[in-house]
Amino acid sequence: MTVRIMAFFDTAYPANWQALRQARPQSRRYPSLNWPSSLGTYDTAKPEQMAQVAGLAAAAGIDGFVVDLIFEGGTYRSGAETLAGLCRPGIFGLMFRWRNDLEKDWSPERAKALIAALAAHRPAFLDGRPVLIVEKPAALGNAEQTVALLRAEAAAAGLADFYLIASRAELPDGRRQGFDAGLDPDPADWGSCPPNNRPSGLDMLEIQAGLKDSVELTDKFYPYQLFIFSRMINRETRGKVFPRVFPAYFDWASHPDGGASVVINGHTDSGVDTYMFGLFVENAIAYADRNFPEGEQFVFLDSWNRWLDGSQIEPSMLDGDLVYQTVKDAIDKARFLLRSRGKSQVPPLDEELRARIKQICEAAYAAVKP
Amino acid sequence: MLAGLALAANGKQHRLTLKFNTGAFRSDEVFDSANCPPARYLIEMGRRLLEIAPDAKRLIIGNPLLPLSPDQVAGWIPPALAAPVVIVDSKQFPLAYCLPRWLVEEEERFLLLLSTCDAGLDVRLLGLIAGCEAGALAVPKLDIGEFPISTTTGWFMGRGRQEMLRQCSSAAIKTIQRNKAWRSLPFAAYLPYHAGSLLMLNLAARQVPDGFFAKEIICASYRDIVDSCPSPLEMVPLRLPWLPRDGSVGELEYLTHALERLGPEVRDQHFFGFLRYSRLYNQTPFHLIDQMKFALGHSMRQETDTVHGGQPFASARADLPAKPLKLLFHLAGGWKLKSYRADRAAAMFMVLRGMGCEISVIDRPDLVPYGARLVVSDDTALLTAEVRAHHIFIGVDSFPHHFVRHALGWPTVALFANTKPCNSDAAERSDYRAVVGVLPCNPCGAEKECPMLGGEDCGNFAPPDQVVTAILEMARAVYGFTEGA
Numbered sequence: 094m095t096v097r098i099m100a101f102f103d104t105a106y107p108a109n110w111q112a113l114r115q116a117r118p119q120s121r122r123y124p125s126l127n128w129p130s131s132l133g134t135y136d137t138a139k140p141e142q143m144a145q146v147a148g149l150a151a152a153a154g155i156d157g158f159v160v161d162l163i164f165e166g167g168t169y170r171s172g173a174e175t176l177a178g179l180c181r182p183g184i185f186g187l188m189f190r191w192r193n194d195l196e197k198d199w200s201p202e203r204a205k206a207l208i209a210a211l212a213a214h215r216p217a218f219l220d221g222r223p224v225l226i227v228e229k230p231a232a233l234g235n236a237e238q239t240v241a242l243l244r245a246e247a248a249a250a251g252l253a254d255f256y257l258i259a260s261r262a263e264l265p266d267g268r269r270q271g272f273d274a275g276l277d278p279d280p281a282d283w284g285s286c287p288p289n290n291r292p293s294g295l296d297m298l299e300i301q302a303g304l305k306d307s308v309e310l311t312d313k314f315y316p317y318q319l320f321i322f323s324r325m326i327n328r329e330t331r332g333k334v335f336p337r338v339f340p341a342y343f344d345w346a347s348h349p350d351g352g353a354s355v356v357i358n359g360h361t362d363s364g365v366d367t368y369m370f371g372l373f374v375e376n377a378i379a380y381a382d383r384n385f386p387e388g389e390q391f392v393f394l395d396s397w398n399r400w401l402d403g404s405q406i407e408p409s410m411l412d413g414d415l416v417y418q419t420v421k422d423a424i425d426k427a428r429f430l431l432r433s434r435g436k437s438q439v440p441p442l443d444e445e446l447r448a449r450i451k452q453i454c455e456a457a458y459a460a461v462k463p
Numbered sequence: 464m465l466a467g468l469a470l471a472a473n474g475k476q477h478r479l480t481l482k483f484n485t486g487a488f489r490s491d492e493v494f495d496s497a498n499c500p501p502a503r504y505l506i507e508m509g510r511r512l513l514e515i516a517p518d519a520k521r522l523i524i525g526n527p528l529l530p531l532s533p534d535q536v537a538g539w540i541p542p543a544l545a546a547p548v549v550i551v552d553s554k555q556f557p558l559a560y561c562l563p564r565w566l567v568e569e570e571e572r573f574l575l576l577l578s579t580c581d582a583g584l585d586v587r588l589l590g591l592i593a594g595c596e597a598g599a600l601a602v603p604k605l606d607i608g609e610f611p612i613s614t615t616t617g618w619f620m621g622r623g624r625q626e627m628l629r630q631c632s633s634a635a636i637k638t639i640q641r642n643k644a645w646r647s648l649p650f651a652a653y654l655p656y657h658a659g660s661l662l663m664l665n666l667a668a669r670q671v672p673d674g675f676f677a678k679e680i681i682c683a684s685y686r687d688i689v690d691s692c693p694s695p696l697e698m699v700p701l702r703l704p705w706l707p708r709d710g711s712v713g714e715l716e717y718l719t720h721a722l723e724r725l726g727p728e729v730r731d732q733h734f735f736g737f738l739r740y741s742r743l744y745n746q747t748p749f750h751l752i753d754q755m756k757f758a759l760g761h762s763m764r765q766e767t768d769t770v771h772g773g774q775p776f777a778s779a780r781a782d783l784p785a786k787p788l789k790l791l792f793h794l795a796g797g798w799k800l801k802s803y804r805a806d807r808a809a810a811m812f813m814v815l816r817g818m819g820c821e822i823s824v825i826d827r828p829d830l831v832p833y834g835a836r837l838v839v840s841d842d843t844a845l846l847t848a849e850v851r852a853h854h855i856f857i858g859v860d861s862f863p864h865h866f867v868r869h870a871l872g873w874p875t876v877a878l879f880a881n882t883k884p885c886n887s888d889a890a891e892r893s894d895y896r897a898v899v900g901v902l903p904c905n906p907c908g909a910e911k912e913c914p915m916l917g918g919e920d921c922g923n924f925a926p927p928d929q930v931v932t933a934i935l936e937m938a939r940a941v942y943g944f945t946e947g948a
Contacts, residue, residue: 105810126838140789257892272776308647318904318915319915322722322902322903322904322915325900325901325902325903326900326902326922328901342638367658369903369904372903372905372906373903376901376902376903376905377901377903379901380901383901404636421485423485425485425748426485426486426747426748426885427486428486428487428736429485429486429487429748429766430748430885432766433766433771433772433890434771434885434888434890434891434897435771435890435892436891437891437896438891438892438893438935438940439893439896439936439939439940440936440939440940441936442932442935442936442939446930447932448554450928450931450932450935451928453817453928454811454814454926454927454928454931455809455928457809457810457811457813457814457927458807458810458927460810460813461806461809461810461813461833462806463806
């Protein structure tokens with residue numbers, strides 16, 4: 094089994110096409126939102142349209158989608174029923190993300206309903222394994238208890254091999270809480286480098302006087318290259334945390350009063366700069382292969398169709414299929430390298446000795462460092 | 464993407480689009496090699512068209528430098544003539560080539576000499592090869608304009624590069640005009656001044672016995688590389704120093720001097736194939752040996768054709784007792800960013816010596832104070848002797864690493880940083896390990912300063928503990944070494 098690539102998928106279409114059409118930037122510094130081209134404004138309930146979408150994703154080497162489980166009207170819904178019917182074991186499957194960040198009044202009584210909603214999609218699980226990502230572990234209150242409860246409910250529902258991922262940058266705490274792995278949070282949740290807009294006092298006065306765009310004060314703007322560089326440097330020290338790769342991110346449409354996170358990648362007059370994005374995908378796949386055990390090698394692509402935060406890779410009016418093709422090429426390249434280079438044929442040193450070598454090297458480095 | 468069209472006698476058309484292969488080896492893809500002239504792709508398109516249309520009488524092949532579709536090419540079909548035609552834009556930039564079937568089938572290697580950037584030269588050349596008047600057909604409303612240094616489809620083809628292709632085409636025209644027996648003259652690969660490239664070329668040539676080339680133009684001072692890593696290509700020594708790394712002599716200027724220096728007896732008796740970069744070599748996942756194989760004429764259609772699809776070129780071990788473990792380091796790449804930091808190397812040496820290892824280091828006197836023996840390796844014989852006196856070679860992405868691994872087959876730990884391992888590594892085995900970080904800026908292509916953080920060091924080198932771990936794992940597996948307490 095090779096590294097699995099899972100893309101976040103928004104099932105709220107056609108409703109979100111309307112939201113996309115109506116979104117208006119409040120600042121000239123916001124990159125434009127894009128509009129679908131070849132796949133059109135599809136309806137996630139229509140099988141023939143979803144077959145095209147899933148087919149295009151599979152053709153790029155994407156192994157499946159991650160869909161949200163959201164509590165609405167007394168139950169958890171995914172909106173992925175049509176998509177689930179198109180999944181094929183071992184070829185294309187689904188994972189789920191529990192949007193607990195949207196659920197202010199969660200109580201343990203809902204655990205059964207949450208697991209039931211997950212279990213309803215059993216035939217569509219990627220490789221037959223139920224995987225649930227918890228969007229905001231910090232909001233769980235007593236995370237350890239909640240995780241134990243979810244595992245108990247999963248066992249009761251007959252979900253073998255239940256795999257629980259925390260959306261957080263470092264795992265050591267998460268492991269204690271019972272999570273199997275972590276996942277880099279989305280760019281709004283984790284600014285991995287400092288923003289490059291740092292308004293001065295004068296800026297603030299000018300904004301208050303109505304002489305300057307207020308987003309300088311309210312929003313965070315990040316340079317893409319440094320942002321993704323910061324996410325990948327020394328990653329081994331963060332534990333078993335799966336990489337989240339994205340071509341760009343700007344959530345201004347959901348922050349009409351300010352507070353947006355804007356990770357700019359290109360976007361002046363030439364659209365998304367795909368060069369660094371392609372390398373991000375390639376290197377993330379190499380990292381997952383090298384650092385995670387067989388069966389737990391995942392890279393998460395943010396996103397397939399989150400048009401409202403500008404991270405979509407679907408073919409678009411402004412970028413054509415450049416971003417999609419970049420992902421496809423990057424996956425092809427990375428998988429070719431994994432296939433052709435093979436795995437290390439040398440038995441690894443035991444953990445204790447490796448840790449000791451690390452310690453001695455750090456001590457030696459401290460002794461010689463200028 | 465490449466476009467082509469096959470025309471049968473009954474007027475039937477077969478259209479073909481080829482995309483650059485990024486590792487999937489799909490049937491509608493063409494291998495991506497930086498080390499060949501654009502015309503090499505024209506030949507490949509010709510081969511593919513003849514496969515899908517064995518009854519074709521004429522082939523119309525889009526200029527590989529241009530992102531064309533077969534539909535566009537179909538709009539430029541010249542009137543039915545047996546003679547070749549170059550379809551050109553309003554300023555004589557070649558858009559496509561209309562070629563009689565026999566020219567592609569029987570004389571394909573001569574198509575390698577097409578400039579693909581100068582229609583005047585290409586019309587003359589095609590006329591001479593075909594033995595009849597070749598024509599030019601203008602598409603008046605299209606002006607390609609100045610071809611950029613690099614393109615979205617991966618071409619690396621500024622004015623200087625185009626001029627080099629023109630010079631090779633011009634030289635070919637003169638050679639044909641001066642020799643009645645020109646059809647039997649050999650092709651020589653022009654790749655004179657980069658030791659690593661020469662090594663890759665020689666290794667590749669062993670696997671392409673029926674390629675376009677019979678000879679190679681090489682700086683005479685690289686004769687030791689040819690002796691240590693021989694090739695079926697006969698060496699034509701070029702008595703010029705290497706191209707200086709400081710940029711004081713451009714590649715175009717060097718080619719002009721080289722053709723001059725080779726003299727009329729060599730110039731008039733050979734055709735020169737330009738094998739320096741025409742594309743961005745580090746954008747593809749393919750090894751430089753594989754890129755060379757394609758340049759030499761192999762179609763590279765399957766994964767098993769690649770260097771990692773087969774056995775290593777060589778495999779050898781030190782005939783030494785397991786202790787003390789003798790390690791030979793080469794930590795100075797040709798660029799600052801390819802060199803391993805002195806303080807990190809020093810820490811590594813201290814730890815390894817503490818475990819009873821003996822350290823030698825090539826060309827880094829600054830590391831001698833940390834217990835390393837300094838080694839000079841001016842030529843491959845000296846390098847070979849030193850390698851054989853050590854258990855494991857540990858080297859950055861530079862000639863010694865490629866030579867030690869691919870020519871000698873010695874146990875090697877490779878240290879990559881701002882270049883991609885896949886372009887010059889070897890398959891993972893008990894005696895080969897490539898160690899590198901996963902920063903998304905790799906490969907940055909920078910030489911002197913990190914474009915992300917500034918400074919002369921690359922943050923993508925593995926830290927000392929990872930290198931030490933890799934060395935010990937290999938020493939245990941290959942030599943049965945056990946480290947001291």
